[in-house]
Amino acid sequence: MSAVQSLIAAHRRGENVGLYSVCCSHEQVLLAAMQVARHYDTVLLIEATSNQVDQFGGYTGMNPVQFREYVLQLARTQDFPAQRLILGGDHLGPNAWQKHPAAEAMANARELIKAYVAAGFHKIHLDCSMSCADDPTPLLDETVAARSAELARIAERTAAEAGLPPPVYVIGTEVPVPGGEASLAGGLAVTTPAAAAKTLEIHRQAFSAPDLAAAWERVVAMVVQPGVDFDHSAVQHYDPQAATALSAFVETRPCIVFEAHSTDYQTEGALHALVRDHFAILKVGPAATFALREALFALAAIERELLPAAQCSDLLEVLDRCMVEKPAHWRSHYSGDEHQLQLLRRYALSDRCRYYWGEPEVRAAVDRLIDNLQPHASSPNLLLLLSQYMPEQHDEVVAGRLAPDSHALIQHKVFGRLAEYARACARNRVGRHSENETSKAAVFSDR
Known part of the structure; x- marks a missing residue:
């Protein structure tokens, strides 16, 4: 039984535990995530989406093998045990090629699955919900399930041929599609128990072939919409009452839990409630890079106060100019x-x-920003400006628990966001105001 299966089994036995998934490829976010996992004694699930990483490189420029080596190298710099790392693939299917005919898109999806599984990605989200160029819209549930089963068959064969542990699977999808956002203007509907039951049953039938029986036993979760999402400027927070029926439904289905996407910006209390209500796999991505962006912008503001304008990095202006010149992502x-x-x-x-x-x-x-600030690390002026722009980090620096180093400050900012997920999921939860919690910054002092 893999670490993912063990955690799911513990949750289904009644333990209030879950699994948080960091869907990000940024170095500083992943370094902070490793510090979080070490502090809270959790495994670290890092997932790449089909947009980020594919056999052609994705928008990160990395294929699955390269992404694995990238993560492992970061782990080595932190002395983070490789056995505590779990790699996952999110929304794996024809997503990146849905503007192409289904035959072409699915051919690419088959190669995508092979590449991920052969590279050692263990948690595989099978998502064939999107219509391709010559498909009807919306796609029939039976077609979605049949295509997912086809990809599972390839994953099973690839793992066996490579001598790797067989993958665990997540089925189902949710709005928004990977990389997108749903408008909250009209409200957001929670998945009904009937819809969840239909998805589960149709996938069970699609996996009923003898060669997929073992794979079906390793379907650990189903993606549903618990009523949480965010758009560009608003968050729909979790309402346990609205999800009561859906939560009760999964209690009647042994061995699986729900996976909740778009949990970014939920309160920590909501994250705890989601895990309690069997949405036991929590995905986070944009909220982590949002914290990264906040830290970088704060440091850029400090830089402007410390240095003549001609010496500054002009990070905000450079970023915005790049986005205007290359607008495809926004x-x-x-x-x-x-x-x-x-x-x-x-x-x-x-x-x-x-x-x-x-x-x-x-x-x-x-x-340039990092280099510009480095000579000022021991300056009293830096402390004054940290108090203005990064007050939480200022307090940790004053207490001697955090080095006034730019990378340490950035990672500490991201740590704070990801720690909320770890506390919601960990067996040994550390209280927000406990002595152990306030000592977390010490892990950044020599990085």
């Missing part, structure tokens, strides 16, 4: 006049600037 998502578009590019909860941190000119601006 143009179809944001609307409004030029002032509104700039606000959304910089500050929207959907955080579509996360796609631009790897651009050479943006990366160079970040590097």
Whole structure:
């Protein structure tokens, strides 16, 4: 039994435990995630989406093998045990090729699954819910399930041929599609028990072939909509009463839990309630890079106070210029006049600037920002400005638990967001105001 199966089994036995999934590829976010997992003594599930990583490179430029090596290298720099890492693939299917005919898109999806499983990705979300160019819209549930079963068959064969542990699977999908956001203007409906039951039964039938019986036993979760989401400027928070029937439904189905996507920006109390109500796998992505962006923008504000304008990195301006020059990742998502578009590019909860941190000119601006601040690490002026722009980190620096180093400050900011997920999921929960919790910053002092 894998670590994922063990956690799901413990949850189904009545333990109030869950699994948080960090859906991000940014180095500073992943380093912070490793510190969170170490502090709260959890496994660390890192997932790549079909947009981020594929056999052609995705928007990160990495294929699954390269992404695995990238994560393992980061783990080595932190002395983080590789056995505590779990890699997952999110929304694996024809998503990236849905503008192509189904035969072509599914051919690419089959190669995608092979690449992920052969690279050692253990948790596989099978998502064939999107219509391809010559498909009806919406796609029939039976077609979705049949295509998912086809990909599971390839995953099973690939793992066996590679001598790897067989994968665990997540089925089902939710709105929004990967990389998108749903408008909350009209409200958001919780998945009905009837819809969940139909999805589960149709997939069970699709997996009924003898060669997929073992794979069906390793379906650990189903994606549903518990009534949580966010758009560019608003969050729909979890309402346990609205999800009561859905939560009760999963109690009648042994061995699985629900997986909740778009849990970003939920309160910590809501995260605890989601785990309690059997939405035991919590996905987080944009909220982590939003915290990263907040930290970088705060450091850029400090830089402007400390240095002459001609020496500054101009990070905000460089980032915005890059986004305007390369609008593919935000143009179809944001609307409004030029002032509104700039606000959304910089500050929207959907955080579509996360796609631009790897651009050479943006990366160079970040590097310059870090270099510019390094000589001021021991300056009293830095403390004054941290009090203004990063007050939580200021207090930790004053207490001697956090080094006044830019990377440490960034990671601490991201740590705070991801720690909420760890506390909601961990067996040994650490209280928000406990002595152990306030000591968390010590892990950043020598990084």
